[in-house]
Amino acid sequence: MNPMSRPFLKLLLPAATGALVLALWYAIHFFLSEDRRFLLPPPDAVLAALRDNAPFLARAALNTSQGALIGFGLAVVVSFALSLLLSLSPLVRASLYPYLMALQLTPLPILAPICVIWAGAGLASVSLLTFAIAFFPLVVNTTQGLISTDRNLVELFRLYGAGQWQQLFILRVPAALPYFFTGLRIAATLAPIGAVVADMNAGSSAGDGGGLGFQAIIYSSQARYPALFATAAVTCVLGFVFNAVVLAVAWLALHHWHDSYERTDK
Amino acid sequence: MPASPLVEFCDVTKRFGDGPIVLDRVSLAAQEGDFVSLIGPSGCGKSTVLRLLAGLSPLTAGTIAIDGMAPDAAAAELAFVCLEPTLLPWLTVAHNVEVPQKLRGVPAVERSATRRHVLELVRLAEKADAYPRQLSGGQKMRVSIARALALAPKILLLDEPFGALDEMTREHLNEELLAIREKEAWTAFFVTHSVAEAVFLSNRVFVLSSHPGRIQREIAVPLPYPRTEETRLSPAYHELVANVSRVLRSVETAAA
């Protein structure tokens, strides 16, 4: 293939898909009978709503980002520490995994009111709930990484008289990085969604503290559908940003050496 | 009177758990400067000999003395090179080579001096900043050898280090290994499947039989060092290869 055409296609194809989706969107909108067109506001109406509601949406996005970030960061730190513990022995894993599973298996809307009892409605609860949802894939993947170290390498370290801590931080932790980042990518997808759902279930609009979930409830109750769609768009962008940042960090940490990235020989 | 041996196996017996006896009363002694090769049918316990020597697995009976010490006390005198290069993929060649010293708390200045020296020895100085995946199989193995040499070991254990490489690369690395040994005197225990390789490298070849693993025969290789391309052409070399092959074949037919 022409070396010029590849990056070009990489831009062109997604743009073409986008254009197609827009066309389809308009087509469906105008295909609906006039009294039902509110079901799918056209893209320009959504854009207009986005512009008109920009101050509210921006503040909501900021609040949600804050909850998502705190929860996500907490999940990274706690899951890392817990993974170190879980990697110690199968016994530790057997005794803790079921309860971690229980946390993950409790649906957020049920967890939310419990959280509110403990932490009150607002940022603290939103952060905690985001933490609860982002944390499981991180623990599972990081632990798996920590216990999957190449036996030959472990033996080599033993032969060189490495202590437990050296083995952990020079060998096991770096070897677990690809797994950690797999978990991180899932968590980065879950965290913004989690923060929005948490906002709907345990958020508070006091002191302009409402997030995108709150905003969505308001717009839907007022039947402001273009604004509701605009809120959805902002939520998507937030998710994309989270993912993009994580992808970038993963790239920085892994692209030199990990086989999931193309080899770039200078 | 010969000097006391650097490595001595006395009636070493090994079984894993209550499995079959893997090594049966193995006795051998290696002097300082020996290049010992172990050859034998697959599964006869060659790797086990090295692992016992390295203190990676306990003996069932018998004793091993390294410089008069038990294997786990002598760990500092040993370095291990195995079939896979076992490099840390996230570290550059330079950092990989420094790992053993880093684990022993050697300061950075000293580490980098050693690293330059051993990479020079394996002629990979220009690859110091490359990552393992950017190297060929032969180059990775050379890094693995450099890393082993970084601790200036007295004894080098090599478990089929060139087994995964093509014939050309293997012969080349054989010569390189001997050239390095000219500069750094270590004693070698070398496990291989290749008779030619065993004869070319060693002054002593032990042929092992299997089930249980025993030393069947020791064959001395009195070819003078340094050995070169010329050595491979000499009739004496060919005769020795034929001889070792014959013994190995008799062991293998006995096992079959």
Ligand SMILES: Nc1ncnc2c1ncn2[C@@H]1O[C@H](COP(=O)(O)OP(=O)(O)O)[C@@H](O)[C@H]1O
């Ligand atoms: N960790 C172990 N546990 C149980 N059996 C083992 C272990 N390591 C080696 N063995 C057995 O010991 C025998 C010798 O193995 P090994 O020393 O690797 O042979 P070789 O290197 O000569 O091919 C084999 O039968 C193998 O199955």
Ligand SMILES: [Mg+2]
């Ligand atoms: Mg073996």
